[in-house]
Amino acid sequence: MVSNKASWQSALKVFLDIIYGPLENNNYKWAIMGSIASVLQGCEIEPKDIDILVEDPKTVHFISSFFTKYYGESKATTPFDENGVWVATKEQPVFEGEGPFTFKWTYTKFNINGLFIEVTHKIPRENHPEKDTNLWESGQNVWPYVKIIAFENYQIPVIPLELQLVTNMEREFDIRVKQTINIFRKYGFDETLLLRTLNEPQKKNFDKLIS
Missing domain, CATH: 3.30.460.40 (Beta Polymerase; domain 2)
Structure with missing residues (x-):
């Protein structure tokens, strides 16, 4: 908190x-x-x-x-x-x-x-x-x-959080990543925008986190 x-x-x-x-x-x-x-x-x-x-x-x-x-x-x-x-x-x-x-x-x-x-x-x-x-x-x-x-x-x-996620992943801000994923689950997110920011390993990691 x-x-x-x-x-x-x-x-x-x-x-x-x-x-x-x-x-x-x-x-x-x-x-x-x-x-x-x-x-x-x-x-x-x-x-x-x-x-x-x-x-x-x-x-x-x-x-x-x-x-x-x-x-x-x-x-x-x-x-x-x-x-x-x-x-x-x-x-x-x-x-x-x-x-x-x-x-x-x-x-x-x-x-x-x-x-x-x-x-x-x-x-x-x-x-x-x-x-x-x-x-x-x-x-x-x-x-x-x-x-x-x-x-x-x-x-x-x-x-927007979609553009912040890649920064938080790269800097290993795990709490921020988790919080962002929770927001995405609850309210949805702009998938097109998000996918423009993530590289392939990050996309795979995101798929695991959001599932």
């Missing part, structure tokens, strides 16, 4: 109270992904942060500019430094550069009520094998499949 429900709900509401209107008024595409998206779609897991995907790297800068009071003191030079935690600062509100697996990142991270908010835009470099074919949770082909979920007084876009 979700043990820090009040914490994530409070942090998400603060985030939305500040930025929802500006995002909508400027027609910027964004969506919640990761554990919060799973919880909002019925999974009973414990969110550890709030992950936001955006369509345009400029939107990362736009969002970050509204949250300067939540900037911190960074202990790392990049978000991928294992020796410390990178957070937005006045000197570096947004990280731009290459990250793992030859992705180009535009990224910011700040803390609201004890929960990190991470806003991400990433695209494969030209030599990435999935540059033109990828359909995955944080990829830029997700936008036609985004779902709208009610939260407080907001209608917020979220990445």
